[in-house]
Amino acid sequence: MNRQEAPRSGRIVAELRQRIEAGELAPGDRVPSTREITRQWGVAMATATRVLAELRQEGLVRAVRGVGTVVEARSKPARTGRPPAAGRPDASPAPASPAxxxxxxxxxxxxxxxxxxxxxxxxxxxxxxxxxxxxxxxxxxxxxxxxxxxxxxxxxxxxxxxxxxxxxxxxRWTFPAVPPEGWREQLTLAARMLWDMFRRHPWLAPALSLARPQAVASALPFTEWVLTALERHGLDFSLAFTVHLTLFNYVRGTAFNVEMEREAEALTGLDSEEWMDAQEPAFQTLLATGRFPALGRLTESGYDFDLDGLFTFGLQRLLDGIAAFMEETS
Missing domain, CATH: 1.10.10.60 (Homeodomain-like)
Structure with a gap:
C-alpha cells in the first residue's frame, strides 16, 4: 500500500467505526465487503482488505462463515461521543429486577x-x-x-x-457393522467418511498432526478399519500402515484447502469466484506474453474448479496406485 492509500484506509475505518458506534450498523449487520469498499470509496483492493483487518483488530467486526463480515456484539453501549442527557435511557440506569x-x-x-x-x-x-x-x-x-x-x-x-x-x-461417525466387499471399497468408505468429517469441521484437518499424532481415542477406529482391510488382503503390517498414512495424508492435505479458503474469505471479504475475478487482469497480462500457450487455451475454454470433484478424482487415482502396488508385492 502506498502512502496515499494509507490515510484513505484510516478515513474509511473511522467512518465505518462511527456508523457502528452510532448504531447505524447494528450487531449482526453485514459491513461492506472489500469489493463494496473498493466500489464505494474508489480505493484499491489492498486498501479495502486493510480496512476490514483494522476493524477486526479493534473487535468491532468478525467474519461469519457463509455470511461475510458482520458487526460484533458489544457488551457495553456504543460510544457516540455525547454525554448522557437527562431523561435518556442511558442517563441513569434503573435498578435491575430479579428477572x-x-x-x-x-x-x-x-x-x-x-x-x-x-x-x-x-x-x-x-x-x-x-x-x-x-x-x-x-x-x-x-x-x-x-x-x-x-x-x-x-x-x-x-x-x-x-x-x-x-x-x-x-x-459422531461410526463404521457399518458389516464392511463392504473388497479392500478398495473399504478404503473408499473410510476416506469418504474422513473427507465428510473435514468438510463439516474445517478446523479438524489442520488440528490433526501426521508427524506427531495425537492420542484421540475415537479416531483410532479409522486406523483399525484400514489396517484390517489391508491385512486381510495379505499386505505386510508395516506396509499396511504406510498405506494408511498415505491415504490419511491425502484426505487431510486436500481438506486443508477448505480451512484456508475460509480464512482467505474472512480476511479479504471475497469468495473464491470474486477473488478470481479480481485476479483476472493480472493473469491476462501474464498470458498475453505468449509464454504459457497451454494455460492460455485452458483459460479460453474455461475450467470449473470443484474441490469435491478434485478429491474424488485424486482418491481413485491413489487407490489405482495402491492396487498396482499390492499386485506387485503379492
Missing part, C-alpha cells in the same frame, strides 16, 4: 449447570463458524454465559479442550 439481573449475578446458577459436554459442543460451534483461532477459554465461557475460570473445573487448558473437541468430532 433482569446482570449476567454476573446469574453466573453462579449457570456455573452449576455447566458440563464438559456443553463446553465441548460450544467450542466446536465456534470453530465450525469462525475457525480454530477464534476458540479461547474466554470466548467459550462468554457464549455459555459463565465465568471463564469455571471452565477449568472441566478442562485443564485450551490444548485439553482441543483434544476433547477432536474426540467428540470423530465419535
Amino acid at each position: 433482569t439481573a446482570s449476567p454476573a449475578r446469574r453466573q453462579p446458577a449457570a456455573d452449576e449447570a455447566l458440563t464438559l459436554g456443553r463446553i465441548v459442543t460450544s467450542a466446536i460451534a465456534v470453530a465450525d463458524a469462525e475457525g480454530l483461532a477464534a476458540v479461547s477459554m474466554r470466548r467459550v465461557a462468554a457464549d455459555l454465559g459463565v465465568a471463564t475460570m469455571s471452565l477449568y473445573r472441566h478442562v485443564a487448558d485450551k490444548d485439553d479442550l482441543l483434544m476433547r473437541m477432536m474426540d467428540a468430532a470423530f465419535s
Whole structure:
C-alpha cells in the first residue's frame, strides 16, 4: 500500500467505526465487503482488505462463515461521543429486577449447570463458524454465559479442550457393522467418511498432526478399519500402515484447502469466484506474453474448479496406485 492509500484506509475505518458506534450498523449487520469498499470509496483492493483487518483488530467486526463480515456484539453501549442527557435511557440506569439481573449475578446458577459436554459442543460451534483461532477459554465461557475460570473445573487448558473437541468430532461417525466387499471399497468408505468429517469441521484437518499424532481415542477406529482391510488382503503390517498414512495424508492435505479458503474469505471479504475475478487482469497480462500457450487455451475454454470433484478424482487415482502396488508385492 502506498502512502496515499494509507490515510484513505484510516478515513474509511473511522467512518465505518462511527456508523457502528452510532448504531447505524447494528450487531449482526453485514459491513461492506472489500469489493463494496473498493466500489464505494474508489480505493484499491489492498486498501479495502486493510480496512476490514483494522476493524477486526479493534473487535468491532468478525467474519461469519457463509455470511461475510458482520458487526460484533458489544457488551457495553456504543460510544457516540455525547454525554448522557437527562431523561435518556442511558442517563441513569434503573435498578435491575430479579428477572433482569446482570449476567454476573446469574453466573453462579449457570456455573452449576455447566458440563464438559456443553463446553465441548460450544467450542466446536465456534470453530465450525469462525475457525480454530477464534476458540479461547474466554470466548467459550462468554457464549455459555459463565465465568471463564469455571471452565477449568472441566478442562485443564485450551490444548485439553482441543483434544476433547477432536474426540467428540470423530465419535459422531461410526463404521457399518458389516464392511463392504473388497479392500478398495473399504478404503473408499473410510476416506469418504474422513473427507465428510473435514468438510463439516474445517478446523479438524489442520488440528490433526501426521508427524506427531495425537492420542484421540475415537479416531483410532479409522486406523483399525484400514489396517484390517489391508491385512486381510495379505499386505505386510508395516506396509499396511504406510498405506494408511498415505491415504490419511491425502484426505487431510486436500481438506486443508477448505480451512484456508475460509480464512482467505474472512480476511479479504471475497469468495473464491470474486477473488478470481479480481485476479483476472493480472493473469491476462501474464498470458498475453505468449509464454504459457497451454494455460492460455485452458483459460479460453474455461475450467470449473470443484474441490469435491478434485478429491474424488485424486482418491481413485491413489487407490489405482495402491492396487498396482499390492499386485506387485503379492
